[in-house]
Amino acid sequence: MENACKHLKTRGIKPSYQRIKIFEYLLRNRNHPTVDMIYRKLVPRIPTLSKTTVYNTLNLFIEKEIASIIIIEENETRYDADTSVHGHFKCRKCTKVYDLDIDLSKIDIPMLAEHSVTEHHFYFKGICKNCR
Amino acid sequence: MENACKHLKTRGIKPSYQRIKIFEYLLRNRNHPTVDMIYRKLVPRIPTLSKTTVYNTLNLFIEKEIASIIIIEENETRYDADTSVHGHFKCRKCTKVYDLDIDLSKIDIPMLAEHSVTEHHFYFKGICKNCR
DNA sequence: TCCATTTTTGTAATCATTACAAAGTATGGT
């Protein structure tokens, strides 16, 4: 995927090998991974990879807005290459996180009118169709 | 507030002194406090109070469903005596968390139909009316 | 009062994340 490399450049991120690989992982695996999931998947192919690099890189992606952060459980930060406004559903049995392609920013919430809103987050929890 | 004591009993929670004080704090201060905020506010009046007790008690409240948990930032767990389905707005300047009294469970989200949903969470971030 | 059960407490352990500085790598001018 030369795609990933170009995407990084357009946002002013120098496309180092690690950054490309981490971004490719996010693009290909739409499973909302944690830092640890990304690290464990990549380290066999990049033996020198440091978990710190994964943290640094993801924080850079968030800052440059090519990825978004998903916080559903305390101490389980997940990442998403999809930066559009959308929501998630997490199954408490299989722990899978599903996408919900709904733009909540289009729903009118009068109480928000007086504030200046920059981020929209929503998620649901329960048991998914496959687990019951 | 004898109120708090009765509320605990009806949910099968023995109303110990610490539990009553922590629950009263949640009822009176609708500011979505962290464990640390609750602890620091109560410890002058209950010098023997342990932070572990605050953690244990809040986990019990969540389990017995007399309080709900609010996760907006990673490693900043907040608690709310309001267990109804409602949302929040957090100001990134003054860090205040506002209530949004909207029941998202009433909004139809087709993608959720196939799953069994038990929890609804939503929050927004930005700058509040007082901070701009 | 005695005993069993529950609750509280303090300390240590855990775990995710960040801080930091050293080592490695790329870049651009000479």
Next chain:
DNA sequence: ACCATACTTTGTAATGATTACAAAAATGGA
């Protein structure tokens, strides 16, 4: 190619919130 400089990666240590655990304290009934 050489060097200086800036950027990136890495490993280790520090941080901070939460939980585990076991001892101490409180409760409540026989």
